[in-house]
Amino acid sequence: MEFLRPATWDEALAAKAEHPTALPISGGTDVMVEMNFDVHRPSALLDLNRITELTEWSITDGVVRLGAAVPYSRIIDELSEPLPGLARAAHTVGSPQIRNRGGVGGNLGGASPAGDAHPALLAAGRDVYVEACSVRGTRLIPIDEFYVGVKRNSLEKDELIRSVFIPVADGPQQFSKIGTRNAMVIAVCAFGFALHPKNHTVGTGIGSAAPTPRRAVEAEQYLQGVLEERGLWESGDLLGTEVIQKFGELVKAAASPIDDVRGTADYRRHSLAVMARRTLTWTWNDYSKQIRSAA
Amino acid sequence: MRVTFTANGKPVEADDVWEGESLLYVLRERVGLPGSKNACEQGECGSCTVYLDGTPVCSCLVAAGQVQDREVRTVEGLTDGEELGLVQQAFVDAGAVQCGFCTPGLLVQTDALLDRSPQPSDTDIREALSGNLCRCTGYEKIMDAVRLASARKCQKVGTSE
Numbered sequence A: 001m002e003f004l005r006p007a008t009w010d011e012a013l014a015a016k017a018e019h020p021t022a023l024p025i026s027g028g029t030d031v032m033v034e035m036n037f038d039v040h041r042p043s044a045l046l047d048l049n050r051i052t053e054l055t056e057w058s059i060t061d062g063v064v065r066l067g068a069a070v071p072y073s074r075i076i077d078e079l080s081e082p083l084p085g086l087a088r089a090a091h092t093v094g095s096p097q098i099r100n101r102g103g104v105g106g107n108l109g110g111a112s113p114a115g116d117a118h119p120a121l122l123a124a125g126r127d128v129y130v131e132a133c134s135v136r137g138t139r140l141i142p143i144d145e146f147y148v149g150v151k152r153n154s155l156e157k158d159e160l161i162r163s164v165f166i167p168v169a170d171g172p173q174q175f176s177k178i179g180t181r182n183a184m185v186i187a188v189c190a191f192g193f194a195l196h197p198k199n200h201t202v203g204t205g206i207g208s209a210a211p212t213p214r215r216a217v218e219a220e221q222y223l224q225g226v227l228e229e230r231g232l233w234e235s236g237d238l239l240g241t242e243v244i245q246k247f248g249e250l251v252k253a254a255a256s257p258i259d260d261v262r263g264t265a266d267y268r269r270h271s272l273a274v275m276a277r278r279t280l281t282w283t284w285n286d287y288s289k290q291i292r293s294a295a
Numbered sequence B: 001m002r003v004t005f006t007a008n009g010k011p012v013e014a015d016d017v018w019e020g021e022s023l024l025y026v027l028r029e030r031v032g033l034p035g036s037k038n039a040c041e042q043g044e045c046g047s048c049t050v051y052l053d054g055t056p057v058c059s060c061l062v063a064a065g066q067v068q069d070r071e072v073r074t075v076e077g078l079t080d081g082e083e084l085g086l087v088q089q090a091f092v093d094a095g096a097v098q099c100g101f102c103t104p105g106l107l108v109q110t111d112a113l114l115d116r117s118p119q120p121s122d123t124d125i126r127e128a129l130s131g132n133l134c135r136c137t138g139y140e141k142i143m144d145a146v147r148l149a150s151a152r153k154c155q156k157v158g159t160s161e
């Protein structure tokens, strides 16, 4: 095995092109578990810790460019306002020590259906892109096209994730996760939800309840229709239990969960409907308050 | 491969390091710092917690090669000269140590907590220690130890001003 330690981003891309089977290692919170238990022995480890731009974020024209290796603890401390959904999801990851090392680049690299960043990224809007780079150039992969199978993403062998582009929140966002306890728990299932008042859309993201993280497309369309028809974006009036109930049912229908050690498919469907209703209620209440205080 | 880094303020060098080896293994088996404990090797227990460039991390999940030229501080580095450090002494005095396996990680994590917030609430303490498992104490004595360390730290700051 080799240990590759590029000092710059260009060196990292060159190293990945030269060693396409090298396994990138950032926070190591997924990779090192595999090393310690000898699950997988790659030809080389490609250490990304030296590349400072991966640990930086910036905001330009209402879009956050989040470096792949900004750890969860810094997302919580520094980005709770522009990225409330992702910051909430980050807060549920592992433990303080894990959050000090792990980041969104590693979550995307692993593409586990249980990764907590995914539902928040899916819900954050249509304009979320993964910046994938190689010596051949840069691609912006729409988040919807990023997840292609269980623990499989659409990166090419020579590509590395440089950053994720995420629009600054223009409305309330929530994240909810079911697990056996509060800390250190892989999601039984999770749900991200966001209101996007600017373009009158809503965003959803389902975690741990399908082979890949996915949106609840019909639920989004149904809710957008209701909000538009009834002029609710303008009035901020109550949604009513029927709408909330129907939204929950449509989210549930969008999942295709399995039975496993963490929970049954039935339980996952049931809890998704509950989380969908709750996150919708929480965000809508916040939105109504904003409308009323602006009036 | 060879890895050189700073451990508790001193330069150290480890040879014949396997590329997939963890920092925890290097500390315990190659550079004579067995204070950090290996109890799970998967980030679940926190017994291996060390400072890496000032941030507490699980050393079992850091690849040895990643610490080249960086600074590591372990439980051995929490002493006050030849004496136990403030947090270490508080754990002894509060009776928060039974088998002691979890202790090194708890000490580092507590040290980091009190550095950031010298007077944490019980909720802050529980949150900060949520990644450190203890099979013996039932955590109450650990809570006592952190509160004691906090009180002593605040007193010390009070008298030195």
Ligand SMILES: Cc1cc2nc3c(=O)[nH]c(=O)nc-3n(C[C@H](O)[C@H](O)[C@H](O)COP(=O)(O)OP(=O)(O)OC[C@H]3O[C@@H](n4cnc5c(N)ncnc54)[C@H](O)[C@@H]3O)c2cc1C
Binding pocket: A023, A024, A025, A026, A027, A028, A029, A030, A031, A032, A033, A048, A068, A092, A093, A094, A095, A098, A101, A102, A103, A104, A105, A106, A107, A108, A109, A110, A114, A115, A116, A117, A159, A160, A161, A162, A184, A185, A186, A187, B042, B043, B044
């Ligand atoms: C105790 C424990 C608890 C955990 N709890 C949670 C949890 O609650 N929720 C959750 O979502 N996850 C959890 N995880 C998993 C892990 O912490 C996350 O997936 C984290 O986001 C991984 O980030 P990392 O930087 O440590 O990734 P690494 O381990 O460094 O890498 C993970 C994968 O991504 C690839 N990769 C990393 N960076 C890049 C890049 N820039 N470009 C391309 N590929 C890249 C790696 O090759 C690897 O395949 C937990 C892990 C542990 C050990």
Ligand code: FES
Binding pocket: B037, B038, B039, B040, B041, B042, B043, B044, B045, B046, B047, B048, B049, B058, B059, B060, B061
């Ligand atoms: S040994 Fe590292 S967390 Fe348990």
Ligand code: FES
Binding pocket: B096, B097, B098, B099, B100, B101, B102, B103, B133, B134, B135, B136, B137
């Ligand atoms: S004292 Fe034994 S594990 Fe904590």
